[in-house]
Amino acid sequence: xxxxxxxxxxxxxxxxxxxxxxxxxxxxxxxxxxxxxxxxxxxxxxxxxxxxxxxxxxxxxxxxxxxxxxxxxxxxxxxxxxxxxxxxxxxxxxxxxxxxxxxxxxxxxxxxxxxxxxxxxxxxxxxxxxxxxxxxxxxxxxxxxxxxxxxxxxxxxxxxxxxxxxxxxxxxxxxxxxxxxxxxxxxxxxxxxxxxxxxxxxxxxxxxxxxxxxxxxxxxxxxxxxxxxxxxxxxxxxxxxxxxxxxxxxxxxxxxxxxxxxxxxxxxxxxxxxxxxxxxxxxxxxxxxxxxxxxxx
Amino acid sequence: xxxxxxxxxxxxxxxxxxxxxxxxxxxxxxxxxxxxxxxxxxxxxxxxxxxxxxxxxxxxxxxxxxxxxxxxxxxxxxxxxxxxxxxxxxxxxxxxxxxxxxxxxxxxxxxxxxxxxxxxxxxxxxxxxxxxxxxxxxxxxxxxxxxxxxxxxxxxxxxxxxxxxxxxxxxxxxxxxxxxxxxxxxxxxxxxxxxxxxxxxxxxxxxxxxxxxxxxxxxxxxxxxxxxxxxxxxxxxxxxxxxxxxxxxxxxxxxxxxxxxxxxxxxxxxxxxxxxxxxxxxxxxxxxxxxxxxxxxxxxxxxxxxxxxxxxxxxxxxxxxxxxxxxxxxxxxxxxxxxxxxxxxxxxxxxxxxxxxxxxx
Numbered sequence: 001x002x003x004x005x006x007x008x009x010x011x012x013x014x015x016x017x018x019x020x021x022x023x024x025x026x027x028x029x030x031x032x033x034x035x036x037x038x039x040x041x042x043x044x045x046x047x048x049x050x051x052x053x054x055x056x057x058x059x060x061x062x063x064x065x066x067x068x069x070x071x072x073x074x075x076x077x078x079x080x081x082x083x084x085x086x087x088x089x090x091x092x093x094x095x096x097x098x099x100x101x102x103x104x105x106x107x108x109x110x111x112x113x114x115x116x117x118x119x120x121x122x123x124x125x126x127x128x129x130x131x132x133x134x135x136x137x138x139x140x141x142x143x144x145x146x147x148x149x150x151x152x153x154x155x156x157x158x159x160x161x162x163x164x165x166x167x168x169x170x171x172x173x174x175x176x177x178x179x180x181x182x183x184x185x186x187x188x189x190x191x192x193x194x195x196x197x198x199x200x201x202x203x204x205x206x207x208x209x210x211x212x213x214x215x216x217x218x219x220x221x222x223x224x225x226x227x228x229x230x231x232x233x234x235x236x237x238x239x240x241x242x243x244x245x246x247x248x249x250x251x252x253x254x255x256x257x258x259x260x261x262x263x264x265x266x267x268x269x270x271x272x273x274x275x276x277x278x279x280x281x282x283x284x285x286x287x288x289x290x291x292x293x294x295x296x297x
Numbered sequence: 298x299x300x301x302x303x304x305x306x307x308x309x310x311x312x313x314x315x316x317x318x319x320x321x322x323x324x325x326x327x328x329x330x331x332x333x334x335x336x337x338x339x340x341x342x343x344x345x346x347x348x349x350x351x352x353x354x355x356x357x358x359x360x361x362x363x364x365x366x367x368x369x370x371x372x373x374x375x376x377x378x379x380x381x382x383x384x385x386x387x388x389x390x391x392x393x394x395x396x397x398x399x400x401x402x403x404x405x406x407x408x409x410x411x412x413x414x415x416x417x418x419x420x421x422x423x424x425x426x427x428x429x430x431x432x433x434x435x436x437x438x439x440x441x442x443x444x445x446x447x448x449x450x451x452x453x454x455x456x457x458x459x460x461x462x463x464x465x466x467x468x469x470x471x472x473x474x475x476x477x478x479x480x481x482x483x484x485x486x487x488x489x490x491x492x493x494x495x496x497x498x499x500x501x502x503x504x505x506x507x508x509x510x511x512x513x514x515x516x517x518x519x520x521x522x523x524x525x526x527x528x529x530x531x532x533x534x535x536x537x538x539x540x541x542x543x544x545x546x547x548x549x550x551x552x553x554x555x556x557x558x559x560x561x562x563x564x565x566x567x568x569x570x571x572x573x574x575x576x577x578x579x580x581x582x583x584x585x586x587x588x589x590x591x592x593x594x595x596x597x598x599x600x601x602x603x604x605x606x607x608x609x610x611x612x613x614x615x616x617x618x619x620x621x622x623x624x625x626x627x628x629x630x631x632x633x634x635x636x637x638x639x640x641x642x643x644x645x646x647x648x649x650x651x652x653x654x655x656x657x658x
Contacts, residue, residue, distance in 0.1 A: 188382035191349050195453075196443065197370040197399035210386040 040273075046266035065263035069271075073253075073264075080249060081241055083271070089159060090228060090245040094275075096163035097227030098220045101170045105219060106212070108171070109178035110204060114190070124179075127172040135169050139236060146237060155243055162233045170226055174219040181215030182208070221283055225276060246272050298483050299359040299450045300325050301346060306355035308341050315341040317507040319355070323500075326481040328474070330488055330498035334530070338507040339487045340379075343453050346485060348372050359450060370399075375444030375482075376453040379460070381436045383428035389439050390424040396447040414442045417476075434465045441473075445480070452477070452484045458493060470496055491531050495519070503527050525654035528579050528647060534611055536579045537621040540651065543574050552578055556617035557596045562643055568658055575651040582624035584645040587612060588638045589629060595638040600631045614639065 050060030073080040111117075112124060142165055146152045151161030185208060193203035209216075231247040238244060244252075250272060253265055301323040308316040316338040323329045331339040344350045346357060348369035357365045364372050375396075383392050390411060397407045415421045418438040428436055437457055444452060457473070458466045474497045477484050488494050494501045495515045503510040503518065503526070511523040522528035528536045541554035543566065550566020552559040559578075561569075569576060588595065598614040598621070605627065612623045612631060616639075623639065631637070648657045 186380060186382065188378040188380045189384065191344070191347070191369075192376065192378055192382035192384075192443075193395075194349060194369040195347055195374060195376045196396040197447070199368075199370065202399070207384055 043266045043270050043273075046263060047270050048267075049263060062263075065261075065267040066271075068264065068268065073249075080252065081244065083249075085242065086244050086246055086249050089243055090247075092156075093159055093163060093166070093230065093234070093245055094224045094227035096160070097166045097170060097230075098224045100163060100167035101174045101223040102216055102220050104167070104171050105174035105178050106209065106216060108175040109215075110182050110208065112175065113179045113182035124176075127176055130172045136232065139232070142233075143237065152237060153239055155240065158238055159234075159243055162230070162237060163227070165233055166227055166230055167223070170223045174223060177219055177222075178212060178215045181212040185211055217283055221279055224279065228275060298325050298481060301451055301483060301485070302356075302358040303342070303346070304356040304358065306342070306345060306352045306357060308338070308345060308350055309353045314507050316345070316352075319504075319509055321502055321509065321512065323483060323485065326483055328477050328484045328486065328497060328499045330486045330494035330501045331504060332488055332491060332494040332501050332530070333504035333510075335489055337504040339489075339504050340455055342504070343376075343455055343485060343487050346451065347374050347376050347453055372451075373447070373449050374451045374453055375447060375449030377437070377440045377444050377455065377457045379456040381428075381440040381457075381460075383436055383439055383443075385428050387427075388424065389420065389426050389428070389431070392428065392439055393424075393442045393446050396443065400447065410446055411442075414446045417445070418442050433460050433462075434469065437461065437469065441476075445482075449482065452482045454484065454486045456488055457486075458488075459490070466493075473497065491533070495531070503530060505530075521656070522647065523656050525577065525579075525649050525656075528649070528656070532581055534582050534622045534624065536581050536647070538649075539578045539616075539619065539621070541576060541578060543570050543576055543648075545570055552576070554578075556619070559596065559641070560594050565643075565648075565658055569648050572657050573650050573652070576657065577649045577651050577654075579647040579649060580641050580645065582611065582622045584642040585621075585623050586640045586642075587614075587623055587625060587631070588640055591638055592640065595640050597636065597638055600633050600635045600637060602633055603631050 047065050048061055048063070050062040050064065068083045072082050112120065143152070146158075146161045146165075149161065151157050189207060189211070190203055193207040194200070198206065229247055230245070231251065234245045234248050235251065238248070246268075250265070250268055253268060254260060301321075303319050303321040306316060306319045307314070319338075319342060321329075321342075331342055333339050341350060345352050348364070348367055348371075352365060355365075356363055359372065383389075384395065387395065393411045393414060394407050397410060402410070411424070412421070415424055418441060420435060420438045420442060423431060423435055423439070428439065431439065437460070441457070454473075458469055461469060470493060477497075486494070486498060495518075498515060500512060500514050501518055502512045505526050511518060511527045513521075513523075518527060518531050522531060522536075525538070529538070539554050541552050543561075544551045544553050545566070548563075550561045550563060550570060552561055591597070596616060598616040601613040601615040601620055604611040604613070608626075609624055610627050612625060614621050614623060614637065621639075649655060650657060
């Protein structure tokens with residue numbers, strides 16, 4: 001009898017204990033997300049609110065803040081270019097960087113991973129060392145180079161110049177990442193392709209490259225995002241407002257006036273994050289894989 | 298189909314000498330196994346024949362054509378890798394069709410050949426699957442199909458059975474052999490498993506530390522090993538080795554080990570004594586009889602442990618502080634510690650020079 005009475009009480013206790021345990025784990029896991037999500041939420045709410053009290057508290061629902069989507073942005077007397085050409089500029093920059101980074105680093109990463117040549121080790125160490133320097137210290141030197149190349153103040157060509165610079169800064173890391181993916185592919189596969197009748201180039205293209213797609217996905221996301229959000233280089237090198245990118249435009253929204261239209265800034269900020277959100281939500285799986293360093297087989 | 302000739306081939310990786318002065322002639326349609334422990338250079342040799350490694354020295358000939366400097370794609374070889382190396386992003390069909398597509402074979406011809414090979418290997422119902430959806434045995438067949446579909450002059454197999462379970466391995470062994478005989482493709486088969494090599498190959502090249510030890514048909518390898526390495530490597534349980542001196546007493550020859558003295562047949566004794574006195578005697582576990590009472594010219598020992606194998610038993614016998622293994626039929630009850638005598642089949646014992654390890658007889 002005694003035993004029978006005891007059993008349910010123990011069961012109840014363990015259930016409560018389990019609930020507490022999991023609740024605690026969930027709370028701890030969620031805490032770091034709270035500031036991030038609350039900020040995004042604030043941005044969203046803010047962008048649809050008419051009047052913002054003290055720059056924090058929203059009131060009234062309106063689409064007024066999103067007016068930049070269909071009309072030029074006016075701040076006092078100054079009129080900024082329409083949002084769509086600016087978005088196009090940003091897209092041009094981001095895709096240009098992505099394309100160049102993917103092209104160079106897949107070839108470079110393969111070479112570092114698979115080919116024997118003099119100074120290979122040193123080159124790899126050098127690539128890591130490159131990350132010790134922030135790009136800001138190169139700003140003036142790069143300006144001189146850009147100017148000498150005749151890429152300064154030349155409209156889209158200036159953006160091309162910035163693509164070159166930005167890709168140059170991204171390529172070492174991307175090469176390093178993709179090298180890890182190439183390392184994970186067994187030699188057997190490449191040899192099999194060679195025996196089957198491939199040239200080395202063909203083996204790279206038809207057998208090796210499809211297998212590092214997750215890696216290519218990862219580096220293209222990284223370089224797209226870093227091109228999309230590039231501020232400093234565009235801010236420094238682009239004079240003509242027609243060739244502004246979104247980050248620079250947003251900066252001007254804050255910088256030019258003491259009186260800030262918080263609602264529009266929020267809407268603009270949200271607009272700016274849309275591609276980021278799309279990219280991340282569609283490619284999460286690819287991104288997760290790079291931290292395990294290669295291909296799951 | 299072609300003859301394959303390796304003429305003084307060496308391969309060095311920096312200071313590591315993977316293959317040293319290898320000479321091998323493989324006949325048209327012959328099935329040759331490269332046998333040796335891991336790291337003996339057998340896979341390196343295979344990769345040189347495939348064209349993936351370039352020999353540091355020497356020449357490789359297919360028939361009379363020097364292919365040493367040709368890239369793999371110009372050699373018309375088919376290869377099955379130990380890992381099978383199937384292209385994970387392609388279906389089984391595409392895997393097998395891959396070599397033909399590279400050769401720009403017309404589409405309907407590709408289809409016909411892929412289906413023909415699939416039928417031969419009984420993988421027709423797997424053609425639409427991805428390699429990750431196949432079992433080890435199926436993957437192996439697909440890899441074989443990919444190697445065979447291009448109708449290669451030489452088929453190279455790198456431990457193709459090592460990833461299969463024991464039962465399937467026995468089945469595939471016979472199947473591979475049948476296939477090779479049917480298609481009559483010159484085949485080089487790398488393995489570290491002597492049973493595989495013995496049961497499948499026409500000739501076996503035993504390698505150790507980058508050097509060819511012996512190149513002979515399986516039975517010759519077994520009955521006339523060229524040196525201590527081959528003698529010890531071929532056969533399971535391995536050959537027993539006992540060190541000793543050859544002595545001549547009153548015109549009769551004796552093998553004198555620390556623990557026993559064995560009278561030899563005169564002719565054999567003479568031959569050995571003419572070469573060296575310090576020898577190692579070897580005898581296979583099945584070439585000795587256990588008897589329970591003393592007889593002339595036998596070796597006394599004690600039963601150490603008995604390992605039953607079902608049909609046979611392995612009796613470990615302690616002679617002094619050495620242990621020898623004897624393979625015999627289960628019969629009389631043997632208990633550890635029991636005194637027994639070994640009667641060797643004097644026609645089937647081997648003698649090796651102690652210095653060089655070379656076989657004398």
